[in-house]
Amino acid sequence: VKPERIDLLVHNIGVLVTMGGKHGPRRGVEMSDVGLVTGGAVAIADGKIVAAGAEADVRAEIAGLPIEQSLDANGRLVTPGLVDPHTHLVHGGSRENELVLKLKGMSYLDILAQGGGILSTVRATRAATEDELYEKARKSLDIMMLYGATTVEAKSGYGLTLADELKQLRVTRRLDETHPIDLVSTFMGAHAVPAEYKGRSAEYVKLVIEEMLPEVKRQGLAEFCDVFCEHGVFSVDESRAILAAAKELGFGLKLHADEIEPLGGAQLAAEMGCISAEHLLAATDEGLKAMRDAGVIAVCLPATSFNLRAKSHARARTMIELGVPVALSTDYNPGSSPTESLQLVMTLACLNLNMSPEEVFTAMTINAAYAIGRGDQVGSLEPGKLADLVLFNAENLAYVPYHFGINHVDTVIKKGRVVVA
Ligand code: NIG
Ligand code: FE
Numbered sequence: 001v002k003p004e005r006i007d008l009l010v011h012n013i014g015v016l017v018t019m020g021g022k023h024g025p026r027r028g029v030e031m032s033d034v035g036l037v038t039g040g041a042v043a044i045a046d047g048k049i050v051a052a053g054a055e056a057d058v059r060a061e062i063a064g065l066p067i068e069q070s071l072d073a074n075g076r077l078v079t080p081g082l083v084d085p086h087t088h089l090v091h092g093g094s095r096e097n098e099l100v101l102k103l104k105g106m107s108y109l110d111i112l113a114q115g116g117g118i119l120s121t122v123r124a125t126r127a128a129t130e131d132e133l134y135e136k137a138r139k140s141l142d143i144m145m146l147y148g149a150t151t152v153e154a155k156s157g158y159g160l161t162l163a164d165e166l167k168q169l170r171v172t173r174r175l176d177e178t179h180p181i182d183l184v185s186t187f188m189g190a191h192a193v194p195a196e197y198k199g200r201s202a203e204y205v206k207l208v209i210e211e212m213l214p215e216v217k218r219q220g221l222a223e224f225c226d227v228f229c230e231h232g233v234f235s236v237d238e239s240r241a242i243l244a245a246a247k248e249l250g251f252g253l254k255l256h257a258d259e260i261e262p263l264g265g266a267q268l269a270a271e272m273g274c275i276s277a278e279h280l281l282a283a284t285d286e287g288l289k290a291m292r293d294a295g296v297i298a299v300c301l302p303a304t305s306f307n308l309r310a311k312s313h314a315r316a317r318t319m320i321e322l323g324v325p326v327a328l329s330t331d332y333n334p335g336s337s338p339t340e341s342l343q344l345v346m347t348l349a350c351l352n353l354n355m356s357p358e359e360v361f362t363a364m365t366i367n368a369a370y371a372i373g374r375g376d377q378v379g380s381l382e383p384g385k386l387a388d389l390v391l392f393n394a395e396n397l398a399y400v401p402y403h404f405g406i407n408h409v410d411t412v413i414k415k416g417r418v419v420v421a
Contacts, residue, residue, distance in 0.1 A: 003045035016040025019380035025325035047415035081150025081388030083368035088333035093124030157191025
């Protein structure tokens, strides 16, 4: 249906990246096709896109309709709003002390085994009030938006008691209601075995399955369930049991898989029908092929492998060659990836994962949207989708990851409204 007026016309766009033209996540060579238009415009009404493409075509399509407001892009690069499909947004405290331990040679899993790492954030999160958690996460969301994000996934997993997990998830819901960024909520009660269950992980898994999952579902506080499947955290069997229970309750599934040790997490993600599997540094070819066959999206987190000083990174080139759809994310969290900047992730994805700038933008828009079940609403600039756009101070895609460590965002539009100017 044609609207009665155009609320906002973004015109004089130098390079417009639409990501349009195909349903479903992009794989293989499709990841290089960003739907590029030179000299573009985007017409918006009621928070949604009416037309996006060559300026002459867009103007012809909306001919006769009154235009309430025009925004001159002044030749800038315009892309879909960035989607961050994997963050641990809501938490208390920070862990700069671990930077020093890391420099002394302590590994991430060593720090966790000694009661630090995730467990130190669990202590800080339990100690924080709901308002304190809200204020801290709101500031991070503001930064994410300044750097171009318009849709963000947020995981719980720093409470690890029913009450504290619910507290974290309520903060996510309140942020979703009050902040321009749309949030997608994931329950991750199986993020670590809490200190009070040390050596009794089976009992903790039982608590997650029998008490936490049903209550989170009952209160409608999360759409997805995620598990940290890792040596010394949750085994493949424990992860399978949690995911199976979550599936039974109707949650979508995600899995932190094969980050440090090749346990077969990629295969488990395929077996359980996860929407995505995350990290995957140690995933085998066999695991990646299983993911491809099951349609699991790989969410690569190059800021995490950079920050952990990993010797190697996720094998994005192999994934793309095999036909696994690749998405990218910050993994924003206070331990393994204390950054909100998707633009930093772009640079690291190019330099450490050997992804092209086109593949990077695909991975942070349309594929990231599909990785959190939002592929039909965001991730591309096509009629009917939400009018989420970023105007970059750049003349082409490659310039953004190339000129690194600074913020290139000029303007962010969320649901047709200018939220960063
Ligand atoms: O995705 N890998 C597990 N969880 C997070 C790290 C959380 C933390 O260290 O606080 C991650 O890297
Ligand atoms: Fe994570």
